[in-house]
Amino acid sequence: MLKTRFTELMGIEHPICQGGMQWVAKADLAAAVSNGGGLGIMTALTQPDPDALIKEVERCRTMTDKPFGVNLTILPSLKPIPHAEYAQAIIDSGVKIVETAGNNPGKFIDMFKAAGIKVIHKCTAVRHALTAQRLGVDAISIDGFECAGHVGEDDITNQILIPLAVDALDIPVIGSGGFGEGRQLAAALALGAEGINMGTRFMATKEAPIHDAVKQRLVDAGERDSILIMRALRNTSRVFRNTVSEQVAQIEKEKGMAFEIGDVAELVAGARGKNVYGTGDVEEGMWSAGMVAGVIHDVPTCKELIERIVSDAEEVIRGRMAKLVA
Amino acid sequence: MLKTRFTELMGIEHPICQGGMQWVAKADLAAAVSNGGGLGIMTALTQPDPDALIKEVERCRTMTDKPFGVNLTILPSLKPIPHAEYAQAIIDSGVKIVETAGNNPGKFIDMFKAAGIKVIHKCTAVRHALTAQRLGVDAISIDGFECAGHVGEDDITNQILIPLAVDALDIPVIGSGGFGEGRQLAAALALGAEGINMGTRFMATKEAPIHDAVKQRLVDAGERDSILIMRALRNTSRVFRNTVSEQVAQIEKEKGMAFEIGDVAELVAGARGKNVYGTGDVEEGMWSAGMVAGVIHDVPTCKELIERIVSDAEEVIRGRMAKLVA
Numbered sequence: 086m087l088k089t090r091f092t093e094l095m096g097i098e099h100p101i102c103q104g105g106m107q108w109v110a111k112a113d114l115a116a117a118v119s120n121g122g123g124l125g126i127m128t129a130l131t132q133p134d135p136d137a138l139i140k141e142v143e144r145c146r147t148m149t150d151k152p153f154g155v156n157l158t159i160l161p162s163l164k165p166i167p168h169a170e171y172a173q174a175i176i177d178s179g180v181k182i183v184e185t186a187g188n189n190p191g192k193f194i195d196m197f198k199a200a201g202i203k204v205i206h207k208c209t210a211v212r213h214a215l216t217a218q219r220l221g222v223d224a225i226s227i228d229g230f231e232c233a234g235h236v237g238e239d240d241i242t243n244q245i246l247i248p249l250a251v252d253a254l255d256i257p258v259i260g261s262g263g264f265g266e267g268r269q270l271a272a273a274l275a276l277g278a279e280g281i282n283m284g285t286r287f288m289a290t291k292e293a294p295i296h297d298a299v300k301q302r303l304v305d306a307g308e309r310d311s312i313l314i315m316r317a318l319r320n321t322s323r324v325f326r327n328t329v330s331e332q333v334a335q336i337e338k339e340k341g342m343a344f345e346i347g348d349v350a351e352l353v354a355g356a357r358g359k360n361v362y363g364t365g366d367v368e369e370g371m372w373s374a375g376m377v378a379g380v381i382h383d384v385p386t387c388k389e390l391i392e393r394i395v396s397d398a399e400e401v402i403r404g405r406m407a408k409l410v411a
Numbered sequence: 412m413l414k415t416r417f418t419e420l421m422g423i424e425h426p427i428c429q430g431g432m433q434w435v436a437k438a439d440l441a442a443a444v445s446n447g448g449g450l451g452i453m454t455a456l457t458q459p460d461p462d463a464l465i466k467e468v469e470r471c472r473t474m475t476d477k478p479f480g481v482n483l484t485i486l487p488s489l490k491p492i493p494h495a496e497y498a499q500a501i502i503d504s505g506v507k508i509v510e511t512a513g514n515n516p517g518k519f520i521d522m523f524k525a526a527g528i529k530v531i532h533k534c535t536a537v538r539h540a541l542t543a544q545r546l547g548v549d550a551i552s553i554d555g556f557e558c559a560g561h562v563g564e565d566d567i568t569n570q571i572l573i574p575l576a577v578d579a580l581d582i583p584v585i586g587s588g589g590f591g592e593g594r595q596l597a598a599a600l601a602l603g604a605e606g607i608n609m610g611t612r613f614m615a616t617k618e619a620p621i622h623d624a625v626k627q628r629l630v631d632a633g634e635r636d637s638i639l640i641m642r643a644l645r646n647t648s649r650v651f652r653n654t655v656s657e658q659v660a661q662i663e664k665e666k667g668m669a670f671e672i673g674d675v676a677e678l679v680a681g682a683r684g685k686n687v688y689g690t691g692d693v694e695e696g697m698w699s700a701g702m703v704a705g706v707i708h709d710v711p712t713c714k715e716l717i718e719r720i721v722s723d724a725e726e727v728i729r730g731r732m733a734k735l736v737a
Contacts, residue, residue, distance in 0.1 A: 087735050241634050242568040244589045245702050263570045268602050275597035308567050341667020376571050402732045410728050
């Protein structure tokens, strides 16, 4: 048992939160994580519309009676997304925990807090975490340079970011990005975090509703198998390294400051449009995966994974670390 | 007391090694670190010639009777450097610990091992660490993306790199890059490291033989005050963010793949030629500083710094972490 301010606040057993991953974080995965004692998170925008989200929350409730949450990510997109309607659907669904992420979440945080919902805000910078705290969120998930997806533009790693966030904030902080095993959980706790958030690691679990070939590719991958793209547009994304993502990175390099979204728009839209998670064609599309791939070596159940990470962390603390100070 | 395989191997009190920093790591700093219970390291190439290095080692011996080492970094340079003569001077000086870094250190490692010297090899990738272990080095200082100076091209952070290195190697591993405080030492130990290496943090100490204005600038700086340059040449360097380094980065961006060293050669040579450490004109020149600047808040003596970091780490382990598993 690792009891922290985060486990207490969320009413969960283990200090492990599952990241809100687009197309992956459905009810199946969230329920499995929550049943494993962690905090499962469903992603609102993975559902085609707000009504479907309400149904997906109901489906999750049929699979677990433990706490779980919904992620709402607010990012600019070509196709307008009715964020406010999704936010209202979250409230209407009766969910009691929300993870917000992205730009200007203020008005949504207000809505959620008014509805008595606990809010975890995920961000990549201490200054954004301070803003979110001022807006009334209950916890911060601070996302280091290690993370998959939107890494921000500061490139500060968890080793620096977690202690700085912990010192700057009063509310509990969990570390996010690059986490996948027990020693890392122990390290996050040493840095002052009250737990960890894991995204990519939960993709390589039995219950993740994605093709087995994707899971196997994560097992086979090393720490160098992620790549940053879209830096030139200050919209940097860490994705799995494959032919497509390397091609995009190469075009960015070649164009330098002259790079425009138009130079890769078709390529990216085509690659993102490919349903890698469904087909398992890991080389064909563009999909998020973090640096953590280097420490992923198997495809356990969520419960097995969570219990192993916690028990390994406890062993590090009780065994190795206690001996070092003895 | 934090006794580890690294403290045992080196015969030192605390698991903290000082990084071999060009122009900074002279006898004064190395002796102060060793007197503080850490492992002080002088940089061979900071001395104008091999004879001067032998004299500097003798000077260090007048200041400390504790173990200290010499760093030999092998990198391509415009002006040819007689690395083999420096290596012989290190052996002739009677120093018993050497830190190697850079490219193809094989023949130097052979020389040092034949002379009964303990060798720590610093590198930024697990595959290079494995090669160094095969060549017979005694310990690895694994350098994460956080580090100042040559960060390599993989951009893997310590959170991932340390556990991977520890799993791959039999010899002791210390973590390097971004380290400056006790929670981070505890985290490194949790990840499996047997200690930490600190460079930039030791610049902001009373005994560092550099201008006070540089030390103060590190105290004032935040985590975002370092910047990567020379990526386009696959010779990436993390330096302090100022007008000059931002100008170089901007030129790299603008040129993209067309970037050549000629585009910035004059600018870089001029900036590197400015003696920032001597004059304290921190905005004028190009100087290395890592992400750790964000956690540097004062200018203590080396002994005060080392003892504080160790005692804070012990407190984290005995206090916070022990309570979490209770």
